[in-house]
Amino acid sequence: MSEVVVAGGDRDRLGAALEAAGATVSYAEGTADRPSLEAAGIEAADVFVLTDAGLATSVTVALDCNPALRVVVYTRDSVPEFVKGQIGHIVDPTLLDPETVAEELLR
Helix, strand or coil: CCEEEEECCCCCCCHHHHHHCCEEEEEEEECHHHHHHHCCHHHCCCEEEEECHHHHHHHHHHHCCCCCCCCEEEEECCHHHHHHHCCCCCCCCCCCCCCHHHHHHCC
């Protein structure tokens, strides 16, 4: 079973789709800083999902806590250039629904 940490508002409900597909999902509160990522279990997570490009620095922090993370950004917004090299997948919710993304992530 996959352990997933979601950061950002998750307005498209990818977290719920991941839970429905069998993942254990926790949420990093607020700005997804180190304490909130640690409280959400980032050290043991398999996947980190960011749903708000404005919180892009959380990708670097999450990977510092757990270098083996698979990082996915699921947002309509542009992702800052400084973090693109650390992200495995960038997905626009207008192109792929949360159920399809969840299914692919949990394969």
